[in-house]
Amino acid sequence: MAEREIAAILVCTEPEVRYFTGFHTLFWQSPTRPWFTVIPAAGKPIAVIPSIGEATMSETWIDDVRTWSSPRPDDDGVTLLAECVREVAPEGGIGLPMGPETHVRMPLRDIDRLRSILGGFVDATDVIRGLRMVKSEREIDKHRHICGVVSDAFDELPELLSTGMTERQAFAACRAEILRQGADDVPYLVGTTGAGGIGDVIRRPSDRRIDDGDMLIFDTGSTFDGYFSDFDRNFAFTSAGSGARDAYRAVWEATEAGLEAVRPGAAASEVFKAMNEVLKANGSLGNYIGRMGHGLGMQVTEWPSLMAADSTVIEANMVLTLEPALLWEPGKAMVHEENLVVRADGPELLSRRAAPELPVI
Numbered sequence: 483m484a485e486r487e488i489a490a491i492l493v494c495t496e497p498e499v500r501y502f503t504g505f506h507t508l509f510w511q512s513p514t515r516p517w518f519t520v521i522p523a524a525g526k527p528i529a530v531i532p533s534i535g536e537a538t539m540s541e542t543w544i545d546d547v548r549t550w551s552s553p554r555p556d557d558d559g560v561t562l563l564a565e566c567v568r569e570v571a572p573e574g575g576i577g578l579p580m581g582p583e584t585h586v587r588m589p590l591r592d593i594d595r596l597r598s599i600l601g602g603f604v605d606a607t608d609v610i611r612g613l614r615m616v617k618s619e620r621e622i623d624k625h626r627h628i629c630g631v632v633s634d635a636f637d638e639l640p641e642l643l644s645t646g647m648t649e650r651q652a653f654a655a656c657r658a659e660i661l662r663q664g665a666d667d668v669p670y671l672v673g674t675t676g677a678g679g680i681g682d683v684i685r686r687p688s689d690r691r692i693d694d695g696d697m698l699i700f701d702t703g704s705t706f707d708g709y710f711s712d713f714d715r716n717f718a719f720t721s722a723g724s725g726a727r728d729a730y731r732a733v734w735e736a737t738e739a740g741l742e743a744v745r746p747g748a749a750a751s752e753v754f755k756a757m758n759e760v761l762k763a764n765g766s767l768g769n770y771i772g773r774m775g776h777g778l779g780m781q782v783t784e785w786p787s788l789m790a791a792d793s794t795v796i797e798a799n800m801v802l803t804l805e806p807a808l809l810w811e812p813g814k815a816m817v818h819e820e821n822l823v824v825r826a827d828g829p830e831l832l833s834r835r836a837a838p839e840l841p842v843i
Contacts, residue, residue, distance in 0.1 A: 483523045483609060489571035491521040491606045492563075492578050494587045497780040501614060502527045504542040506708050509535065515552045516588040518563050522570040530563045560592050564599045577606025583785050584610070611785050615777055616799045622823050624709035625778065625801050626832050628665060629821050632704050633834035635660040636715045640843045645694055645719050649675055649687035652698065660704050670703030670782050673714070676814070680716075683807075683817050694720035699817060703782035710782045712803050713819040713833045718842045729810040730840035732764035733818035736806035740775065740788075744802065744822065744829045750792040757788075757806040767809040771817070775805040778821060800824045801832070 483491065493499055496510040499519045510517070518530040529544050532552035539547050550562050567576055578586070584607055586593055597603070617625070635656070642655045652675075657668045674685045675698045683699055692698065701714035716730060736757040743756035757774050758766075773792075777784035778801045786794035788804070796802075805819040818836065822829040 487575050488577040489575040494518050503544050505539050578603040579607045579610050580605040581607030615785050624707050628706035628711040629832035631663045631665050632711045635663045645692050648689050653687040665704040668704045673699040673701050712782050713821050722840050727840050729816035733806045733808050733816050736760040737804050740804040746798045748796045750786040750788050750794045754788045761808050771807045775803045798826050
């Protein structure tokens with residue numbers, strides 16, 4: 483912040499407020515109230531929040547908690563927030579994350595009003611990004627725990643799933659098993675089934691019944707103490723065609739290439755290229771997902787993106803996903819994903835490595 487001449491940074495999204503304060507609540511599910519944290523260049527953060535959150539925020543390490551009674555549509559914290567920012571940054575230089583993987587969680591008319599009072603913002607994405615991309619060992623422990631929980635749940639699925647079930651029943655069984663194994667929540671569970679292959683890999687489940695020869699993918703972002711896992715597993719029912727088996731093996735080998743490429747000092751684009759070369763050698767019809775992995779943390783997707791255009795340099799203690807996707811026939815895709823933490827000598831897997839051959843239930 484000193485190098486950038488930023489006197490204070492304003493954050494207002496759940497992961498950023500939680501990162502700097504430790505304020506962890508599901509109350510963010512309600513869009514009614516805005517929540518703010520001001521991070522001065524010197525001294526501890528200041529919470530500017532609705533009074534309903536004062537007791538929980540006071541249990542964190544934050545000493546200065548300023549509140550107003552919300553909702554108050556005519557002035558929902560704007561004046562109080564502006565006073566706080568002026569106090570710690572009287573000369574301006576106010577940072578706000580503005581770049582990719584960030585957003586502003588307050589009404590547009592309120593952010594316009596705040597701009598008019600304070601005189602505008604400078605983009606502080608790089609400051610926040612640099613902090614959150616590299617994890618502490620305590621953060622990594624949380625990722626390791628939830629990845630172990632989900633790995634255990636995936637190992638149980640062959641005993642819980644069968645032909646004749648609907649997609650909804652299969653997804654409910656998967657979600658229940660992840661929770662039974664010890665996850666706090668399963669906020670993200672997507673995937674689909676398909677005859678001989680998978681098409682849309684992010685669809686919600688339907689009442690379609692699973693039949694012999696079907697393929698199934700589960701991709702879940704599950705949480706423990708606010709930190710995510712994000713990896714998938716693929717299954718076939720009764721039998722699998724050679725095309726599906728070959729596609730599965732191709733994305734598994736592409737993941738191996740990604741694991742070889744992940745090192746401190748490598749660029750995100752280099753990891754992408756290593757995986758993409760394997761996919762192209764196996765007849766890829768194109769990268770329709772847009773990237774082949776990403777950062778992981780308090781959000782299910784964070785910086786960086788493993789794609790050709792991302793030159794981010796990989797650092798030790800980054801938590802990443804590897805997610806090669808192969809479109810092996812029109813309308814048929816195979817996606818594989820693992821989670822890892824980057825160490826000085828290479829990757830440490832956090833998810834339990836998938837089987838090298840397509841599992842058949």
